[in-house]
Amino acid sequence: MKAAVILFPGSNREGDAARALRQATGHLPDIVWHADHDLPQGTDLVVLPGGFSYGDYLRCGAIAGRAPIMDAVRKHAARGGYVLGICNGFQILCESGLLPGVLMRNANLHFVCKMQHLRVERAAAPFTSAYRSGEVIKVAIAHGEGNYEADDGTIETIEKDGRVAFRYCDANGVVGGSANPNGSRNDIAGIYSERFNVLGLMPHPENLIDPLVGGIDGKGMFASLAAAAG
C-alpha cells in the first residue's frame, strides 16, 4: 500500500500516523505539504492527521479544508481512493465537504484527553476488516471540538445507510449517558462517506499500536487498510 500523510501548518500527529503506517506496511508513507497540488503517483491512501491546523482559526479544519492539496484529495476520493481523517483530519474532511456534518465544541466545554471505549459498528474493508462487528476497542481521544452534529435528515441518512463507523461506549459496549465524552449526536465517533472509502473519526487509533504505550486496539485499522490496498 502506498500512503500519503498530508502535513498542514499546525498538524502534530503526522509522525504517529506515519509510524502506524510503517508498522502495517513495512515502509514509511510520503509526507505531502498542504500547498502542493498533486498527490504522489499511485497513492492508495491519504491520511489527514490530527493536530491544530492553522491554530483552529475561524473554525477547526476550515482553512485546511480549502488548502491547495485538498482538490487532489477530493479527486482521489472521487476515484474511490481511500481517505482517513483522524481528529483534526475528521474536522478537515467535514469542512472540505468530503463528509457531511460538522464537529462542534464539546457539549461540556472541556478539552477531553483520555482513554475511551468505542464500538465498531461495521467490520468491513477497507478500514475495519480486522475487527468484529460490535467489538469494543479502547483508544485515546484528545479533542475540544468533537461534538458531531448534522441536520436530522443527514443523521437519518447516515444511520439508515450504516455509515456510522464507531460509537462512543462504555467498557461493556453500552452507548449513551456518561459514555459519550463530547455530546456527539447518536454517540457518533466516526463516519464513512457514501461509498465507504472515506472515514473520519475523532479518536486516535494511530496511538494504540504498541503494548508499550497502552494497547494495540488501533492496530487493526492500519492492518485492514494494508490488506485492502495490497
Next chain:
Amino acid sequence: MKARVVVTLKNGVLDPQGKAIEGALKSLGVEGVASVRQGKVFDVEIDGQDKASASASLQAACEKLLANTVIENFKIDLG
C-alpha cells in the same frame, strides 16, 4: 469600501459557548439576560467602490469560507 460580515449560529444549533457566557453573566448579577448566542464579526476592506461587485465578492467569501452553512447564517452589511 468597508464592509461588515456577521456570522451567527442557526436557530436550534446548540451553542455551548453562548450558554457558558449566559451563565457567567447571570453569576455576575447582570439582570434581564434571557439568553446568549455567540457569533463572529468580520470587518472587510473591499477594493473599488462598486457595491454590486463588492456584494458578490462578500457572498462568495461567506459561502466558500467565512460561514459553515451547515450550522451558520451570515449577514453582509455594506455600510
